[in-house]
Amino acid sequence: MNTTSPQVSAVSPVLATPPAVPADAAAYFASRLAFHTDVADVRASLRAGDPGFVVVDSRSTPSWDQGHVPGAVHLPTALIPREAAGLLDPAVPVVVYCWGPGCDGATRAALALARLGYRVKEMLGGIEYWIREGYPVETWEGTEQRPADPLTAPVGAAECGC
Numbered sequence: 001m002n003t004t005s006p007q008v009s010a011v012s013p014v015l016a017t018p019p020a021v022p023a024d025a026a027a028y029f030a031s032r033l034a035f036h037t038d039v040a041d042v043r044a045s046l047r048a049g050d051p052g053f054v055v056v057d058s059r060s061t062p063s064w065d066q067g068h069v070p071g072a073v074h075l076p077t078a079l080i081p082r083e084a085a086g087l088l089d090p091a092v093p094v095v096v097y098c099w100g101p102g103c104d105g106a107t108r109a110a111l112a113l114a115r116l117g118y119r120v121k122e123m124l125g126g127i128e129y130w131i132r133e134g135y136p137v138e139t140w141e142g143t144e145q146r147p148a149d150p151l152t153a154p155v156g157a158a159e160c161g162c
Contacts, residue, residue: 034121035110035121035122036121036122036123036124037095037121037122037123037124038123038124038125038129039123039124039125039129039130039133039135040133040159040160042055042069042095042123042130043130043133043135044159046069046070046071052092052093053092053093053094053095053121054073054088054089054092054093054094054095055069055071055072055073055094055095055096055097055123056072056073056074056075056088056094056095056096056097056109056113057069057072057073057074057075057096057097057098057127058075058076058077058080058096058097058098058105058106058108058109059076059098059099059105059127060076061074061076063099063127065139065140066139067127067131067137067138067139067144068127068137068138068139069097069127069130069135069137069138070136070137070138070143071138072097072138073087073088075087075088075109077098077105077108077109077112080109080112080113080116081112081116084112084113084116084118085116088113088118090116090117090118093118093119093120093121094110094113094118094119094120094121095120095121095122095123096109096110096113096120096121096122096123097122097123097125097126097127097130098126098127099126099127099128100125100126100127100128100129101124101125101126101128101129103126105126106122106123106126107122110122129152131146132148132149132151132152132153133148133149133152133153134146134147134148134149134153
């Protein structure tokens, strides 16, 4: 007589919904990269010279004055329908950002630009992660740079390697 009870197989919360088949996963991740970029890639592209895109800061003027990505165009979301044509070339892709991951401002700005016919990507992390990764910002007083946050950027390395 077997006195052991049958093992109940618990499904991992991670695998309760199985991963997508590879072809579906590849399509999803390729699509995601068509809509998003990150601060490290934007910074590397800007440092390399003509990146082939323009960076747009969609925040308010007081926010812009606190610090923005060097070379960015200031175009608050509410002004996009009225002012985009005078500031942006429709043939040049746009990378838009706002405060950070807790803010949908860049998403709203990207939507407004896409509706006007611009090819647009959202910079994940916004100005928050730009600053946290130790990249310089421009202010009305000049350029400033803070040390990188070790929770978001590798300590002692030029890049994360991802």
